[in-house]
Amino acid sequence: MNTKSYYSSYPKFHMAVDCIIFGFEEGGLSLLLQKRNFEPAMGEWSLMGGFVEEGESVDDAARRVLTNLTGLKDIYMRQVKAYGEVERDPGERVISAAYYALIDINKQDKELIKAHNAFWVKLDELPHLIFDHDQMVADALSVMREKALSKPTGINLLPEEFTLTQLQSLYEAILGEEIDKRNFRKRIAEMDYIEKTGHIDKLLSRRGAALYRLNPEKYSKDSKFKI
Amino acid sequence: MNTKSYYSSYPKFHMAVDCIIFGFEEGGLSLLLQKRNFEPAMGEWSLMGGFVEEGESVDDAARRVLTNLTGLKDIYMRQVKAYGEVERDPGERVISAAYYALIDINKQDKELIKAHNAFWVKLDELPHLIFDHDQMVADALSVMREKALSKPTGINLLPEEFTLTQLQSLYEAILGEEIDKRNFRKRIAEMDYIEKTGHIDKLLSRRGAALYRLNPEKYSKDSKFKI
DNA sequence: TCAAAAGTGTTAAGTTTACACCCATGA
DNA sequence: TCATGGGTGTAAACTTAACACTTTTGA
Numbered sequence: 001m002n003t004k005s006y007y008s009s010y011p012k013f014h015m016a017v018d019c020i021i022f023g024f025e026e027g028g029l030s031l032l033l034q035k036r037n038f039e040p041a042m043g044e045w046s047l048m049g050g051f052v053e054e055g056e057s058v059d060d061a062a063r064r065v066l067t068n069l070t071g072l073k074d075i076y077m078r079q080v081k082a083y084g085e086v087e088r089d090p091g092e093r094v095i096s097a098a099y100y101a102l103i104d105i106n107k108q109d110k111e112l113i114k115a116h117n118a119f120w121v122k123l124d125e126l127p128h129l130i131f132d133h134d135q136m137v138a139d140a141l142s143v144m145r146e147k148a149l150s151k152p153t154g155i156n157l158l159p160e161e162f163t164l165t166q167l168q169s170l171y172e173a174i175l176g177e178e179i180d181k182r183n184f185r186k187r188i189a190e191m192d193y194i195e196k197t198g199h200i201d202k203l204l205s206r207r208g209a210a211l212y213r214l215n216p217e218k219y220s221k222d223s224k225f226k227i
Numbered sequence: 228m229n230t231k232s233y234y235s236s237y238p239k240f241h242m243a244v245d246c247i248i249f250g251f252e253e254g255g256l257s258l259l260l261q262k263r264n265f266e267p268a269m270g271e272w273s274l275m276g277g278f279v280e281e282g283e284s285v286d287d288a289a290r291r292v293l294t295n296l297t298g299l300k301d302i303y304m305r306q307v308k309a310y311g312e313v314e315r316d317p318g319e320r321v322i323s324a325a326y327y328a329l330i331d332i333n334k335q336d337k338e339l340i341k342a343h344n345a346f347w348v349k350l351d352e353l354p355h356l357i358f359d360h361d362q363m364v365a366d367a368l369s370v371m372r373e374k375a376l377s378k379p380t381g382i383n384l385l386p387e388e389f390t391l392t393q394l395q396s397l398y399e400a401i402l403g404e405e406i407d408k409r410n411f412r413k414r415i416a417e418m419d420y421i422e423k424t425g426h427i428d429k430l431l432s433r434r435g436a437a438l439y440r441l442n443p444e445k446y447s448k449d450s451k452f453k454i
Numbered sequence: 455t456c457a458a459a460a461g462t463g464t465t466a467a468g469t470t471t472a473c474a475c476c477c478a479t480g481a
Numbered sequence: 482t483c484a485t486g487g488g489t490g491t492a493a494a495c496t497t498a499a500c501a502c503t504t505t506t507g508a
Contacts, residue, residue: 435486
């Protein structure tokens with residue numbers, strides 16, 4: 001039996017990726033959403049997506065979509081799952097893998113975002129999205145929250161150096177609840193992969209706050225991270 | 228712009244599913260694996276898989292593959308993720324979604340399994356599998372363990388009525404470590420969705436052991452489940 | 455001098471772990 | 482009568498949660 005002919009008796013499908021892009025601003029999480037100025041579903045809100053190309057891995061397609069929209073490379077992305085209902089896209093059958101990304105909202109390329117008609121929308125003010133994108137967002141949020149509790153992936157939402165107050169309000173945004181300041185700092189102090197840089201931030205307070213950073217070497221050795 | 232023409236400028240791909248089928252026997256977890264008697268990769272071990280068909284959802288394809296192999300329907304299955312590396316299948320490009328299932332090993336259709344040249348293999352004696360199937364198994368195990376801690380999905384590996392000793396050794400198999408009997412029973416007692424049936428099992432001990440079952444109604448109201 | 459954010463320890467409550475013996479029964 | 486698996490409670494260790502005041506400094 002010939003391998004090619006075995007495979008070719010089966011159907012093929014369009015394969016897409018959709019990106020749930022989380023950013024952090026003004027004490028809350030936001031998503032980068034597209035107000036579609038093209039068909040299908042013109043005028044509605046959707047995630048940023050794109051089709052997988054020939055010779056491109058699905059992961060790479062997700063990275064390409066993110067880079068095309070934000071100008072950012074080497075961003076933490078994680079696949080949520082694949083969505084394969086027959087009628088999920090009413091236009092034609094498309095299977096889509098959802099990925100989420102965490103980005104520092106200050107590093108984006110604003111021109112690119114504008115060119116794509118994309119906007120930051122706060123998590124508690126999300127519009128209804130097309131197709132099964134609402135479900136994708138719900139699933140991504142739940143995976144992201146869970147991972148953020150066990151690994152400091154959320155630090156991608158902050159600048160490289162950050163104050164403990166910033167880190168705390170990031171975690172409050174991710175979890176959607178308040179955290180006790182002293183308990184939070186106690187736990188951070190136990191994580192030797194979050195280290196003082198020696199620099200002082202004077203922008204956010206008169207007194208000044210110590211700046212910290214993630215030490216990725218120490219982090220990879222000790223992968224516990226729990227707030 | 229016409230929707231169809233927009234879509235049709237993009238490539239299409241074969242879409243497959245691969246099933247990580249967990250069973251429970253003799254105090255350990257096993258996987259149902261196929262010794263391939265067909266190309267590609269004849270003679271090697273692989274997961275049970277199949278191609279998604281036209282007009283069939285990806286979830287349905289996974290269910291079909293499981294039913295074809297085991298004769299079982301309405302089994303708990305969960306998607307792990309999609310695997311989309313370009314060269315993951317050296318024959319031709321195939322994107323595959325991995326699903327895991329938990330089955331009661333006594334309910335399988337042994338003839339069907341034999342017809343597919345499939346065998347139960349203990350988790351700690353797994354052979355090397357083709358393509359990226361080793362990675363799929365590792366990912367499925369980690370997702371399954373995590374879910375088993377928060378929801379009693381693992382109960383699918385047992386008969387409908389089970390003794391607490393059976394339930395405990397199931398959880399020991401899932402976690403790969405021993406659990407204290409009294410602590411285990413204390414926690415089960417707090418879960419009112421695991422209830423005594425009033426029946427007594429006399430097969431596994433002289434004295435007889437109380438049989439329990441999952442009450443799905445109570446369970447859905449109270450979704451905490453932690454061993 | 456005061457407003458605003460930074461920084462700092464202790465105690466109580468709750469959860470998890472460790473641990474050993476008697477019970478009922480069929481062979 | 483004894484071997485086998487079934488069944489039961491308590492105390493120590495550890496983890497988590499609650500809580501309020503002093504410090505620094507620029508305006």
